[in-house]
Amino acid sequence: MLRKFFYSLLFFSILCFSVAMADDIEKGKALYKDPKLGGATSGKSCASCHSESSAAKWLNKKEYSIMGNKAKSIEEAINICIKNAMGGKGLDPKSDDMKALVAYLKYLAKK
Numbered sequence: 001m002l003r004k005f006f007y008s009l010l011f012f013s014i015l016c017f018s019v020a021m022a023d024d025i026e027k028g029k030a031l032y033k034d035p036k037l038g039g040a041t042s043g044k045s046c047a048s049c050h051s052e053s054s055a056a057k058w059l060n061k062k063e064y065s066i067m068g069n070k071a072k073s074i075e076e077a078i079n080i081c082i083k084n085a086m087g088g089k090g091l092d093p094k095s096d097d098m099k100a101l102v103a104y105l106k107y108l109a110k111k
């Protein structure tokens, strides 16, 4: 009896977790194409300059180089592009938008 309850609970948690992950990926995909991301003003989105197949390789890198700027993490690299290539302010590395964008990149890397 208790065991059944435990398994149902486990199943339910996994289900909720997958739904939440899928939501993040969908949101990240929209943000990737959003020309207003992080206060951007240039009318360009990530997708204007980077194909999905090049974005799929980003998470394997230890260091990024963007127009003469070095970044140690994907979050830092994303913000350099938002500031320098999109005329925006950047995203808080811990924000939901940043998490969703990174979730989308993870999804692309596995695709």
Ligand code: HEC
Pocket: 032, 037, 044, 045, 046, 047, 048, 049, 050, 058, 061, 063, 064, 065, 066, 067, 074, 077, 078, 081, 082, 085, 086
């Ligand atoms: C106006 C064009 C432009 C836009 C818009 C842009 N980028 Fe970039 N990005 C570049 C250029 C140019 C580089 C440096 C050359 C390269 O590696 O492709 C770069 C480099 C990067 C890198 C490092 C790649 C590497 O291999 O080291 C990442 C990660 C990145 N961009 C992510 C993003 C994300 C995420 C967005 C959207 C928030 C974005 N970029 C928007 C032009 C742009």
